[in-house]
Amino acid sequence: MSATPTEQVTAPSRDKRSSAKDVARLAGVSTATVSRVINNPEQVDAETQRLVREAVTKLRYVPHGAARALRSHRSRMVGAVVPSFEYALYARTTSAMQAVLDAEGYSMVLAEHHYDLAAELRITKQLVGHGVDAFVFVGLHHDPALFALLENYGRPYVLTWGVDPMRQHPSIGFDNRAATFAMTQHLIGLGHRRFGLLSAPTEGNDRATERGAGMRAALAQAGLALADECVQYGPISLAASAAMMRKLLALEHRPTAVVGTNDVFAVGGMIACREAGVRIPEDISITGVDNTDLGATQTPALTSIRTPIVEVGRAAAEQVIARLEGKEHAAFQTLPFELVLRGSTAEPQKN
Amino acid sequence: MSATPTEQVTAPSRDKRSSAKDVARLAGVSTATVSRVINNPEQVDAETQRLVREAVTKLRYVPHGAARALRSHRSRMVGAVVPSFEYALYARTTSAMQAVLDAEGYSMVLAEHHYDLAAELRITKQLVGHGVDAFVFVGLHHDPALFALLENYGRPYVLTWGVDPMRQHPSIGFDNRAATFAMTQHLIGLGHRRFGLLSAPTEGNDRATERGAGMRAALAQAGLALADECVQYGPISLAASAAMMRKLLALEHRPTAVVGTNDVFAVGGMIACREAGVRIPEDISITGVDNTDLGATQTPALTSIRTPIVEVGRAAAEQVIARLEGKEHAAFQTLPFELVLRGSTAEPQKN
DNA sequence: CGGCATTTTGTATTCGATTGCATGAATTGT
DNA sequence: ACAATTCATGCAATCGAATACAAAATGCCG
Missing domain, CATH: 3.40.50.2300 (Response regulator)
Incomplete structure (x- = not known):
């Protein structure tokens, strides 16, 4: 093939493909038998099978998925x-x-x-x-x-x-709720009293909803609450979650523990802390969910939840x-x- | 007296789906017209189109992809x-x-x-x-x-x-080769003389092959060479590349700059360095390819190549x-x- | 060897939409 | 007003494999 000046291509001629009919002709059987060899070989004589299989190989026959789906109602x-x-x-x-x-x-x-x-x-x-x-x-x-x-x-x-x-x-x-419930309990056990949440928008996202609910439930059980200004929603991206964390850091009464509804939010939060000179975990604890490589390789490594x-x-x-x-x-x-x-x-x- | 044989229970109708025929009947046109409304609306009268579209919506009609593919040779x-x-x-x-x-x-x-x-x-x-x-x-x-x-x-x-x-x-x-060529040149410019390479197996992977070649070319141009023991091949995973890096660190004459053929190799290498107490970049420089979040969020952040x-x-x-x-x-x-x-x-x- | 059961194979229909061809309606030109 | 053209639509064949049914071949038995 020589490279033309413009180096452009168009679709090659389609469908030199061989059909069941071709295979049947070459093997000297009917198309019904070809179909049976492929779908119900136990119904076909061993010798006939051999003939058909040979023809299939020789013609490089691949059954036509659309035809098959049309007739059999399964794709x-x-x-x-x-x-x-x-x-x-x-x-x-x-x-x-x-x-x-x-x-x-x-x-x-x-x-x-x-x-x-x-x-x-x-x-x-x-x-x-x-x-x-x-x-x-x-x-x-x-x-x-x-x-x-x-x-x-x-x-x-x-x-x-x-x-x-x-x-x-x-x-x-x-159990998304149980996961953040357990994580929040752990943080409470460490002595944290003021919490922050970095979450995906809960609209149409029940994972985020449940994870937030699990956190609130654990706090409630300990007589604590999640202040409105300590909850930030945004898209799943490092840039967005870093921006969200900056808002938390700017609060007068800053949380000492921040839960991300997944590792991306948590790592985004870590980035914002680094930029602001806020030390992790001395000044603020951060947790994620999903236990991804992204979190595991941070310095310090992210506490997270291994999900299945x-x-x-x-x-x-x-x-x-x-x-x-x-x-x-x-x-x-x-x-x-x-x-x-x-x-x-x-x-x-x-x- | 008619003895009804075994009572045929109609199987839960798998396919309540409506066909072009149903739409045609409801709209009072032929299936050909229904097809045209969908594929070549400009051939159909506006009022007829409206009727057909209405019927399509009412019946929740979705054209049968297999039938369509079979006939039109396009899926x-x-x-x-x-x-x-x-x-x-x-x-x-x-x-x-x-x-x-x-x-x-x-x-x-x-x-x-x-x-x-x-x-x-x-x-x-x-x-x-x-x-x-x-x-x-x-x-x-x-x-x-x-x-x-x-x-x-x-x-x-x-x-x-x-x-x-x-x-x-x-x-x-x-240009995979040019990318690692440029990166290696940069490292040479910084003063590095002894290099290491963490690479995917080159078998059947021309990206890895080319990236290695680019590095070697840059070294050759500067009168340098890549020692065999300084090249490690392994699967794309943090664990594997950390193990590969450990071998490089164990060398008597350790490289001062290590190139990963992508960010995963580079970050795996960083992990091994951290574990071994080898400082980055003071003791060793590391670079990746692809400029992923994984690399960008490391401490220190990974030098890499933004690929398109x-x-x-x-x-x-x-x-x-x-x-x-x-x-x-x-x-x-x-x-x-x-x-x-x-x-x-x-x-x-x-x- | 005849009769019946079983296995193997073929014939013909079917799945649902697309499309070439034909027809009838509407529009245009003169 | 009528032929010529264009437009809109319907009819029916078609894509390729699966399968119900029929037919043929084979096996088994006494």
Whole structure:
């Protein structure tokens, strides 16, 4: 191939692909037999199978997915609809999902909606149209029309990163509230009395909502409260959470312990402290959730909560596969979390 | 007396979905017109369009993707086949891709192959079977059978994160070799003479190969060489790269500057230094590639190379869409990179 | 060897939307 | 006002594989 001056390309001629008919002709059988060799080999004579398989290999035959999906009403595609790829957490979960799906001969279709429930619905509709068999979503809270759509089209789905307390929707996750509850209790135990919270907007994000609630519950139990000015909401980004932390640092009565609803918020907070010369953990303790590399490699290392990142992905994939194949499977799974105590937390300094 | 045989319980209707026929009936037109309203609205009378659109909304009609793909030979799905979701870099690139694809009404199918070219081929074959229209791959080096497959089935594709010097395969990326060349020159300029390299295995990974080559070229130009014992290969993970760095630290004649082929290697190296009480940058300078948050938030912050993460994804999506739609589009694009100098590099200490 | 059960294979229909071709309606030109 | 053109729409064939049903081949038994 010679490089043309403009170096442009157009689509190559499509569809030299061979069909079941071609295979049938070469093997001297009918297309029905070809189909059976692929889908129900036990119904076909061993010698005939050999002939067909040979033809398949020789012609590099790959069954036409669309035709197959059209006729059989199944596409072997599973959709994963997540808020964002950029947060490492979801990347790792979907990675685990894909491994399971791939091993079972399914493909994964991945899409992100940037924390916009309307976009989530729109994207899911599109995927349903593409014939995606089943879905995995993040979080418990979604547009009611989403569930209507899935019900309407008979598509199994699983919600992840939370377990539906009403037991209405199949779901796999851990107890978000209990996690921050435990973390806050730990901080109270260290002697902290004035707290701050760096959170994602709770609108349409039940993980953030629950995590905030867990913190408030622990404080209430200890007779403490979370002052309004000590709560900052913002998007999941280091820059945003650093800005949020700056506001907390500017308060007259500054918190001595700040909880981030995930590691990104916590690390953003750490950045703001460094810039302001506020020492961690001497002047302020900071905690995150998810126990990501980002937090673990900070100086000091971030105290966080190990969430079942990989386990959730694997379990979600297993559940949808089981349901697609008509097998029984637990619809609700609560997986464990674990506090990971590191250098970003300590007793508050007396002064 | 009619003996009713075993009572047939109608299975929970899996597919209550409405078809073009239902829409046509409700709107009082033919299915052909329904199809035209969706695909070529300019051919249909405005009033008829309104009727059809109304029926579509009322019936919650979503066109059947498989049927559509079967007949029209286009599925409007683009496959992104990446080494791993877990490295933040690919997550961000695919995120940018999906944004463009979504805006143009395409869906993205994402799959990972864990740096295994055979798995890459297998997965791609499966996706071709599912009717995926076009592909985006990472890296220039792939199984020849992959290109044969794509050619055979007439599927446009783009390679990313490198630009094919032979101009054989459409590709979008930056000059990996030039990037580490520039970085190494910078380190030489600071006064470093003994270098270390933390790299991904070069097998099937041309990015790693090129980045190593760029470093060696810069050294050669300055009359320096990279000692064999100063080069460590391993998987992309903090634990692995920390172990690799420990080997470098154990050398009798320890390097004063260590280049990581990406930020994960560099940060892993930083971790090992911290553990060993080796000061950065006083005792050793460390650099990465990709300028991720992970590196930028370390103490000291990592010197790195800003690579066109988002731009590559966007450009790749734009190219495959253009080619699918028969438009002309530049097949080769070299995007710029930029050195980002921070606290992890300094002049070597005289002693 | 006939008869019946079982295995193997083929024939023909079907899935749902797209599209070439044909038809009838509306518009234009002269 | 009528032919020529354009526009809007419907009819019916089609994409490629799966599958119900029918038919043929085989096996087994007494």
